């Protein structure tokens with residue numbers, strides 16, 4: 001492992017959930033939590049909701065078992081430097097990067113994640129679809145947001161979510177501070193979604209992400225939101241549109257899996273002066 005003075009990066013986003021992409025073809029990058037947090041700082045760093053390290057799966061013991069199905073590992077980190085299992089917007093942006101960098105061909109490819117291999121479909125341009133696997137509901141719980149309690153559905157989308165359907169318009173809810181939740185239900189923390197029905201199979205969602213705070217979109221969160229909305233409608237399958245502050249995505253719930261479709265855009269590239277970020 002080494003701590004280089006400069007790091008090449010690409011910046012991308014999916015419905016304004018934004019990421020700094022760090023290519024690490026040799027698997028030698030020492031990505032400390034402090035460096036990740038400094039890169040994601042929106043005033044003193046590049047600014048992002050998270051970091052996507054692009055590293056060959058075979059070089060990473062934690063996912064080396066996936067290397068037969070996925071050449072590249074999406075090593076996802078939250079803005080506070082913590083590690084997460086999965087990122088639904090991130091994996092689409094990651095695949096878009098692989099194609100634009102010439103590391104993968106358009107079509108279908110596997111990406112290794114801490115939650116297992118995710119199959120992604122994309123063309124040379126346009127929306128990207130990822131097979132998110134079967135979301136698992138594991139009960140109900142509550143979150144307290146700005147002094148108010150919201151009941152919700154606990155959903156495992158590779159990472160933990162509490163999706164809370166409410167009649168209170170989500171646009172007016174104060175999400176500046178972290179929600180509180182039951183640590184016995186969510187020992188590793190949780191991403192909290194607040195959602196309103198918006199007519200038909202359409203919901204409006206805001207999210208407070210574990211490790212990143214309020215973001216303008218969360219792909220795994222939109223899947224959890226669709227699951228919660230479908231349950232409330234007495235359904236388990238169907239195609240849902242989820243409106244988020246940064247745009248909208250489609251979630252298709254099937255009997256054995258769920259697909260997430262939405263944009264993935266690369267917007268910048270450059271060089272990070274790592275030594276200036278972390279003393």
Ligand SMILES: N[C@@H](CCC[C@H](N)C(=O)O)C(=O)O
Nearest residue numbers: 084087088089159218219220
């Ligand atoms: N924004 C992501 C989720 C990122 C991880 C999350 N904050 C966690 O800690 O589980 C997405 O698009 O799914």
